[in-house]
Amino acid sequence: NAGVTQTPKFQVLKTGQSMTLQCAQDMNHEYMSWYRQDPGMGLRLIHYSVGAGITDQGEVPNGYNVSRSTTEDFPLRLLSAAPSQTSVYFCASSYSMGTDGGYTFGSGTRLTVV
């Protein structure tokens, strides 16, 4: 099925552990991004990419790394998990670099850091 696929759906980490959240899309979208969703705060942009090999920081990048080696994949790495990173993480992609393109979202990864 065409769309954005995120894995895993749920994850529990201990403080200090590292992990990678996977995101893949099969729509040949150039633009991909990672958001975190927290109660009462809407969605906040962590990192984004405008094409393979090109990434940039969003508004809350600290504690996260990304890379974009292919058009399809955009993994998010947590370097040393902290309780403040407990959140729901969404990957999204768009066909357009301009302002008219809406996002296609994955179904999310619910992360708990204890």
Place this chain on the structure above:
Amino acid sequence: GDSVTQMEGPVTLSEEAFLTINCTYTATGYPSLFWYVQYPGEGLQLLLKATKADDKGSNKGFEATYRKETTSFHLEKGSVQVSDSAVYFCALSDLRGGYQKVTFGTGTKLQVIP
């Protein structure tokens, strides 16, 4: 910077009632405007969009008109159903450094009771 303000929720309506969810925005450029819907346990889905002033976006009985003079993009539906219960996000997309930057509101939860 850009910002999106939505009415506080939750909004509780009886089935077949008229729905309005208010959204106003602040932007320095000429943004596109979007409404997304999030059903429980899922990612956001694009509901409708408008890319310039006076455009009306519509989908599944929902409508919103891009009002530049009042900087608003209110979501309306004439007769809501229980299946419309979800969280609705208003968003704008603007250009920053040649690429789209999307700003989301905090979301408005709608509950429709039979």
